[in-house]
Amino acid sequence: MVDLCASVDRPFPQPTGQDRYTISEVARHTGLSVHTLRWYERIGLMPHVDRSHTGQRRYHNHDLEWLAFVGKLRLTGMAVADMVRYADLLREGDHTYPERLALLVATREDVVRRVAELQSTLSVLDFKIGIYAETPPAASGGEELPA
Amino acid sequence: MVDLCASVDRPFPQPTGQDRYTISEVARHTGLSVHTLRWYERIGLMPHVDRSHTGQRRYHNHDLEWLAFVGKLRLTGMAVADMVRYADLLREGDHTYPERLALLVATREDVVRRVAELQSTLSVLDFKIGIYAETPPAASGGEELPA
DNA sequence: GTCTTGCCTGGAGCCCACTCCAACGTTCTA
DNA sequence: TAGAACGTTGGAGTGGGCTCCAGGCAAGAC
Structure with missing residues (x-):
């Protein structure tokens, strides 16, 4: 892809909106460490990041969008x-469509299940917290157990 | 604590309800591996498990209850x-009451936050899945990106 | 007796998701 | 021209949560 903003190779800070970010800017923006960003690339989770003429990474807005999705x-x-599997499937093209959909659907089901689990832990926690609230510190009533 | 069921040192399977379980029975019951059960004990997450006269672990119902809580x-x-910290606090006695309560409350807040996070991922997933559902495989419309 | 099954122990090993390191290059500021 | 600040790499290290292993004991079945 041709870089339309390459006239000035602006080397430093840059308040966002320029579609050309250094790794540390992206780290600040995403909350990921620069280590992690480079690692994502190494393992194939981050596709082909553009480079400056000196070989430094220059991230574009679509990279940030991908990173946001990965964050989710x-x-x-x-x-x-x-x-990584999902990213690979995207790279492989349209014929991977069913597998991608399946992956997303399975993930969705996972999430729903996990929400239910968390809700069940919430009721246990509320029950315990309720006991603590009712019971004066001295008389430990319905307590768990440890010897 | 005196073991009221110790007359017969029943060596094997045992359908639950006897308040005297071998480690493998507990593993089956809890879904944890025997390795994990021993490991929990080593690190102080499981307090003083009773032993048979030959030195084998004999779990009681209150141990199962504790494990269920730990599972939550x-x-x-x-x-x-x-x-482990929570278990330690229980062992230390009543004066640790405020810290235990604080731990549970902090955990509860964590859970609430995580549920919210998961809900937010759900809407992203649903959005993506919606795209897949609408878009015929061939014409990959609003797709993420990988080059 | 010996075979099998189940249990014991301490310590090593494994997998995951980072995280850091050494050695070095590039660019801006003074 | 020096120094600071940022970037590069491959590979090693870390921490959490298990998981496995070797070597051994105990007891029922044949």
Whole structure:
């Protein structure tokens, strides 16, 4: 892809909106470390990041969007290997469409299940917290157990 | 604590309800591996498990209850180290009451935050899945990106 | 007796997702 | 021209949460 903004190779800070970011800017923006950004690239989770004429990474807005999506997948608890799989499928083209959809649907089901699990832990926690709230510190009533 | 069921040292399977379980029975019951059960004990997450006269572990119902609670904490995503901390606090007695309560409340807040995060990933997933559902495989319309 | 099954122990090993390191290059500021 | 600040690489290290292993004991079945 031709870089339309290459006239000035602006080397430093840059308040966003320029579609040409250094690795540390992206780190600040995404909350990922520069280590992690480079690692994502090495393992194939981040496709072909553009480089400046001196070989430094220059991220574009579409890279930030991809990273945002990856961030969401990370929040779902999806394994990094599976995200790499998804990225691979995208690269491979249209015929991988069913597998990609299946991956997303499976992930969605996972998330729904995990939400339910968390809700169940919430009721246990609320029950315990309720006991603590009712019971004066001295008289430990319905307590768990440790000897 | 005196073991009221010790007359017969029943060596094998045992359908639950006897308040005297071998490690493999507990593993089956909890879904944890025997390795993990021993490991929990080593790191102080499991207090003083009773032993048979030959030195084998004999779990009681209160141990199963504790393990069930630990299982819930595990589902919350609480670190094992924090669970150990909680177990330690219980052992230390009533004066640790405020810290225990604080731990549970903090965990609860964590869970609530995680549920919100998961809900937000759900809407992203649904959006993507929607795109896949609308778009015929051939014409990949609003796709993410990988080059 | 010996075979099998189940249990014991301490310590090593494994997988995941980073995280850091050494050695070096590039560019801006003074 | 020097120094600071940022960037590059491949490979090693870290921490969490298990997981496995070797070597051995105990007890029922044949």
